[in-house]
Amino acid sequence: xxxxxxxxxxxxxxxxxxxxxxxxxxxxxxxxxxxxxxxxxxxxxxxxxxxxxxxxxxxxxxxxxxxxxxxxxxxxxxxxxxxxxxxxxxxxxxxxxxxxxxxxxxxxxxxxxxxxxxxxxxxxxxxxxxxxxxxxxxxxxxxxxxxxxxxxxxxxxxxxxxxxxxxxxxxxxxxxxxxxxxxxxxxxxxxxxxxxxxxxxxxxxxxxxxxxxxxxxxxxxxxxxxxxxxxxxxxxxxxxxxxxxxxxxxxxxxxxxxxxxxxxxxxxxxxxxxxxxxxxxxxxxxxxxxxxxxxxxxxxxxxxxxxxxxxxxxx
Amino acid sequence: xxxxxxxxxxxxxxxxxxxxxxxxxxxxxxxxxxxxxxxxxxxxxxxxxxxxxxxxxxxxxxxxxxxxxxxxxxxxxxxxxxxxxxxxxxxxxxxxxxxxxxxxxxxxxxxxxxxxxxxxxxxxxxxxxxxxxxxxxxxxxxxxxxxxxxxxxxxxxxxxxxxxxxxxxxxxxxxxxxxxxxxxxxxxxxxxxxxxxxxxxxxxxxxxxxxxxxxxxxxxxxxxxxxxxxxxxxxxxxxxxxxxxxxxxxxxxxxxxxxxxxxxxxxxxxxxxxxxxxxxxxxxxxxxxxxxxxxxxxxxxxxxxxxxxxxxxxxxxxxxxxxxxxxxxxxxxxxxxxxxxxxxxxxxxxxxxxxxxxxxxxxxxxxxxxxxxxxxxxxxxxxxxxxxxxxxxxxxxxxxxxxxxxxxxxxxxxxxxxxxxxxxx
Numbered sequence: 001x002x003x004x005x006x007x008x009x010x011x012x013x014x015x016x017x018x019x020x021x022x023x024x025x026x027x028x029x030x031x032x033x034x035x036x037x038x039x040x041x042x043x044x045x046x047x048x049x050x051x052x053x054x055x056x057x058x059x060x061x062x063x064x065x066x067x068x069x070x071x072x073x074x075x076x077x078x079x080x081x082x083x084x085x086x087x088x089x090x091x092x093x094x095x096x097x098x099x100x101x102x103x104x105x106x107x108x109x110x111x112x113x114x115x116x117x118x119x120x121x122x123x124x125x126x127x128x129x130x131x132x133x134x135x136x137x138x139x140x141x142x143x144x145x146x147x148x149x150x151x152x153x154x155x156x157x158x159x160x161x162x163x164x165x166x167x168x169x170x171x172x173x174x175x176x177x178x179x180x181x182x183x184x185x186x187x188x189x190x191x192x193x194x195x196x197x198x199x200x201x202x203x204x205x206x207x208x209x210x211x212x213x214x215x216x217x218x219x220x221x222x223x224x225x226x227x228x229x230x231x232x233x234x235x236x237x238x239x240x241x242x243x244x245x246x247x248x249x250x251x252x253x254x255x256x257x258x259x260x261x262x263x264x265x266x267x268x269x270x271x272x273x274x275x276x277x278x279x280x281x282x283x284x285x286x287x288x289x290x291x292x293x294x295x296x297x298x299x300x301x302x303x304x305x306x307x308x309x310x311x312x313x314x315x
Numbered sequence: 316x317x318x319x320x321x322x323x324x325x326x327x328x329x330x331x332x333x334x335x336x337x338x339x340x341x342x343x344x345x346x347x348x349x350x351x352x353x354x355x356x357x358x359x360x361x362x363x364x365x366x367x368x369x370x371x372x373x374x375x376x377x378x379x380x381x382x383x384x385x386x387x388x389x390x391x392x393x394x395x396x397x398x399x400x401x402x403x404x405x406x407x408x409x410x411x412x413x414x415x416x417x418x419x420x421x422x423x424x425x426x427x428x429x430x431x432x433x434x435x436x437x438x439x440x441x442x443x444x445x446x447x448x449x450x451x452x453x454x455x456x457x458x459x460x461x462x463x464x465x466x467x468x469x470x471x472x473x474x475x476x477x478x479x480x481x482x483x484x485x486x487x488x489x490x491x492x493x494x495x496x497x498x499x500x501x502x503x504x505x506x507x508x509x510x511x512x513x514x515x516x517x518x519x520x521x522x523x524x525x526x527x528x529x530x531x532x533x534x535x536x537x538x539x540x541x542x543x544x545x546x547x548x549x550x551x552x553x554x555x556x557x558x559x560x561x562x563x564x565x566x567x568x569x570x571x572x573x574x575x576x577x578x579x580x581x582x583x584x585x586x587x588x589x590x591x592x593x594x595x596x597x598x599x600x601x602x603x604x605x606x607x608x609x610x611x612x613x614x615x616x617x618x619x620x621x622x623x624x625x626x627x628x629x630x631x632x633x634x635x636x637x638x639x640x641x642x643x644x645x646x647x648x649x650x651x652x653x654x655x656x657x658x659x660x661x662x663x664x665x666x667x668x669x670x671x672x673x674x675x676x677x678x679x680x681x682x683x684x685x686x687x688x689x690x691x692x693x694x695x696x697x698x699x700x701x702x703x704x705x706x707x708x709x710x711x712x713x714x715x716x717x718x719x720x721x722x723x724x725x726x727x728x729x730x731x732x733x734x735x736x737x738x739x740x
Contacts (some may be wrong), residue, residue, distance in 0.1 A: 024335070031349070038353040041360035048364075049440050058444075058451050128368070134674060146601060146675035167674060176522060182459035183444040184451040200451070202444055203367075203437020206459050208377040212522025214674045217374050218437065221366035244366045245437025303521045 047081075048244075058184070059197040059237070067236070070199075074240055078232075081241075082225070086232040088240055091258035093191035099252050099308065100192070100279040100286045102296070103166060106314040107273035110135055110157040110164030114265035114274065118168075121253060121264035122239040123231050125223030132250040133168045133265060134214065143297065168265075169194065169215035169250035170299060170307030177207035177216060186247075192308050193252050195237040201246040208247060212300050216249045252276070279308075286310075325721065326485055330707040333716060337706065340557075348699040355692010358685045359434055367437055370686040375678035376669040378435070380690055383661030385431040387542070388424045388697075389513045390535060390660065392469065394543015395421035396506040397573050403499050409566045412712055415480060416554065417547050418473045419704040421506075425470045427697035434689055458516045465509045472502045477708075485711050486718045510535050517668065525602035526668045530591075534584045535660070540577035542656040544570045545649035550701070552642070558709045564642070571645055575634040578652060582631055585659075602667040610671065615679040620663050626655030 052073055057066055071088045078086045115133045124130040136148035140161055148165070158164065175194050178186055185200040186207060208216045222244040234240040235255035242248050253263035257276070266274045277284035289312060290296065296312040298305075337345070362369045372379045398417035401407035433439055444450035445463060454460040476498050483490035514535040517526035548570050555562045592600045604610050609617050630651035638644045671677050682690075710716035 027335075034349075034353050035356070038357035039360055041357065041364050045364050054440060130374075136674060144598065144675070145673075146598065146671055148675050150674070150676050176520065180457050180459065180519070182453050182457040182463065183441075184453050185444070200441065200444055201438060202441040204432075204435065204459065205377040205437070206457070206516075208374070209668070210520050210522060212673050214375070214672055218377060219366070220372070221368035243438075247437075300522070305521075 053199065056199050058200055060184075060187075071236065074234075074236070078230075078234075078241060082227040082230045084227060084230050084232050086230070086234045086240070088234045088236065089255070090236040091238070091254055093189045093193070094258065096280055097278045098190075098192045098280050099171070099257060100277065100290070101171070101252070101309045102275040102286050102289045103309070103311050104271075104273040104275070104314060105163055105165060105311050107271045108135075108164045108166060109271050109273075110137060110152070110159075110162075111270065113268045113270060114166060117264040117268035118250070120229065121231055121256070122250075123225055123234070123241050124248075125219065125225065125242075126229070127224045128220065130217045130219070130223070130248065132215070132217070132248075133166050135164055135166045137162050138165055143299075165311065166265075167213055167215070167299065168309070169252075170213050170305065170309040171250075171252065173306035173308065174304055176210040176212065176303075176305060180206045180210040182206065189237075191258070193254060193257075194249075195251055195254065196246075196248060197237070198240070198242045198246045198248065203245040203247070205247065212303050212305060216247050218247050219244050322486075322718075323482070326482060326718075329716060329721070333710065334703045334706050341706075345699065345702065348695045348702070351695035352692050352699060355689050355695065358688035358692065361685055362434070362689065363439070369683060371681045371683045372686075373678055373680070375672045375676060376666060376680040378665050378669070379680055380662065380682045380686060381431050381435040383665045384690055384693070385428050385435070386513060386535075386664060387657050387661045388428045388431065389466070389510055390539025390656075391543045391546055392421040392424035392428065392466075393506040393510040393536070393539045394547070395473065396503045397540055397544045398547065398570070399499060399503055399506075401569060403496070403503075407569060409563060409569060413547075413551060413562065413566055415477055415708055415712070416551060416705070418477045418502075419708060420543075420547060420550060420701060422470065422473050422477065423697045423701040423704065425466055425473070426700055427693050428466060429470075430693045430696060431690075434693070458512060458519050461512045462509075462516060465505065465512050469502070469505050469509050472498055472505055476502060477704075481708055481711050484714075485716065507536065510539050517664075520668075522673050523668045524599035528588070530584055530588050534581065534588070537577055537581040537584055538656045538660050541574055541581050542653050542660075544573045544577070545652045548574070548649050549646065549653075552646070554705060554709065558713075560709050560713060567642065567645070568640065571634065571639060574649065574652065575639075578627065578631045578634055581656075582627060585627075601671050605670050605677070606663060606667040611677055613670075613677045613679055615681065616662060616666060619658050623655045623658035623663060626651040627659065630655060 052069075056070060062070065067090050071090060074088050075086055078084065078088075112133075112135050115131050115135060118124075118132050119126070119129065122132065124132070134150060136145060136150060137152040137159070138145075138148050140163060143165075152159075171192055171194055173188075173192075175186075175188055178188055178194060182204065183200060183202055185202070186194060186196045188194045203218070205218055208218060219242055223242055225241065230241075231239060233255055235258070238251050238254040253261075253265075257263055263276055266276045275285050275289060277286040279287055279290070281287060290310060293312045296310045298307045298310060370379060370381075395414075395417040398410055398414050402410045402414050433442070436442065445452065445460075447454070447464075452460050452463075454464070476495055479495050480490055511532050514532040517523070518528065518531045521527050548567055551562050551567060551570075554560055589603070592603045601610060605613065606616050606620050630648045633639045633644055633648040633651070639648050666680055669678075669680070707716075
């Protein structure tokens with residue numbers, strides 16, 4: 001590229017056509033060489049995409065046969081990368097089910113076991129580590145997140161004078177992230193879970209700007225998961241490994257909850273602070289909690305997002 | 316029909332050819348820009364391979380200088396109308412031909428905008444998902460889908476207007492008003508819309524109180540109509556210096572009054588925002604506190620914003636005083652306005668929206684070297700485009716490149732002294 005000005009040394013007008021031609025050719029050759037040199041980093045590109053992946057249809061437009069092919073492609077990719085044959089399914093929402101989460105702020109001790117169980121269950125990148133749950137250490141008496149501490153690391157929890165508030169995707173009834181996505185790559189399913197088609201996301205990160213809860217996370221580089229830590233029980237809209245350049249977030253562990261199990265964070269909580277279930281079933285634990293507790297909180301209620309994630313207290 | 320297409324192809328070919336002809340200064344300038352563009356491409360390739368991790372962005376500050384530059388340049392593109400309005404609505408003949416230079420600038424600005432959005436994408440290979448009809452276009456819900464439509468529409472409108480007027484001039488015939496006047500008026504409304512839609516992109520986010528304010532739209536327009544015409548004033552003077560194209564001082568002074576009024580409105584709107592936030596002092600003042608004074612020991616943007624404020628205020632004073640009737644001072648005021656608004660509307664607009672984060676953390680953002688190179692590359696690309704456009708447009712407007720002299724190839728092999736070789740700095 002630097003040679004270009006040197007190749008055109010003559011301020012005097014070239015009066016012969018042949019000289020003009022040679023000069024032009026030299027210019028183009030230098031230009032092409034410089035362009036090739038500047039493109040050199042592309043040589044390190046591997047596994048970025050494939051013809052199948054590039055042309056893959058939008059989730060909602062896939063026929064069952066298309067989906068079968070895609071699930072096989074995903075399983076093959078995972079096996080090639082991690083030497084583990086996964087069990088990838090496309091789990092649909094169940095009829096008559098709307099999932100709701102309730103979290104007891106009196107009980108949470110801030111141990112962050114949920115954070116790590118989530119990473120393990122959902123095949124998040126370990127380096128750089130992506131976490132769907134952020135536990136805020138809050139001074140007694142205030143729900144102002146600006147007073148919170150995120151990176152607390154005392155000898156032991158809980159600490160006197162503080163309470164702990166885990167925040168993850170609030171599964172809003174009115175999700176701003178869904179509204180802003182320019183390509184419909186994220187949407188709300190009928191069981192209330194907002195999901196992402198990771199193969200459709202263009203990585204514009206508008207949803208991250210829109211989310212009032214910091215729930216969305218971006219794969220700034222190729223995610224790395226040690227092969228022996230991979231969870232092979234996977235769902236298309238859930239915990240299958242993501243690629244570089246797309247967003248992800250908590251999906252209430254669709255690979256578990258749509259198969260009749262609890263989310264990993266509920267199972268692991270040693271304090272029993274986390275409750276999960278079907279709000280359409282009046283007998284469910286969450287229905288009971290929401291109908292009997294005097295006060296519960298939807299985080300940033302004033303924004304009109306109407307979360308399906310409720311914080312409550314033992315009074 | 317075939318004849319017409321043939322003629323048009325000859326026209327295009329001659330335009331392309333002339334872009335490669337110039338004196339040593341032209342080659343040096345283009346060589347410099349090309350070098351920077353290539354460095355930018357190289358930096359982007361690194362980003363393409365390794366991901367956006369090579370930038371300074373994070374989950375917490377998920378947009379950075381790419382989107383900041385994008386926002387600024389949409390304003391520059393919109394500002395072309397500030398030349399169009401006086402000509403077509405107020406019949407200011409002084410600016411008549413200059414409209415083309417303004418619109419060419421907006422074409423270059425839109426190209427830069429599109430480049431900035433593209434480099435910001437995590438999956439540029441999924442770009443086709445955005446194409447209406449082929450992909451899944453979330454219209455009208457997503458403001459980003461509006462932006463895709465209005466920006467591309469504006470690009471086409473301006474390409475048509477400039478292309479048609481220049482080709483008519485090339486052919487030596489009077490342009491038919493039916494073929495461009497309706498488009499000119501559409502473009503005026505459209506220009507306002509591109510910047511309003513870009514403002515709404517931010518304003519529509521309830522979770523970001525710094526952006527979720529109705530003053531953002533008006534402030535965007537006021538600052539655009541300051542920075543855009545300032546850039547045009549500077550560009551016109553460069554054109555006047557390096558070519559024999561006549562541009563009167565009066566034309567520049569007309570633009571000066573536009574910049575003058577816009578800057579006053581811009582500063583006034585800023586005062587409105589500052590009063591509302593600081594006087595009431597709700598929790599939402601945190602972002603502005605971070606921007607102007609720093610928050611909890613984090614001060615990354617403080618020197619930037621005070622530079623911007625100082626520049627804007629000094630520019631305003633200069634523009635209001637009669638000193639800026641002298642071009643020397645006008646140029647200083649223009650440079651100050653451009654830099655001031657670039658900071659205020661770029662970094663000063665995008666970053667505080669993310670700081671503190673929605674969960675109350677303060678994560679500072681600093682653009683990385685690679686990210687900066689990509690930005691420089693795109694700016695150089697825009698300047699390269701604008702230079703090429705001018706290289707084509709000026710000889711056409713002056714009649715040196717026209718249908719009449721089609722047979723004589725002298726322009727491409729032997730630059731005549733008038734257009735190319737006769738520089739008078």
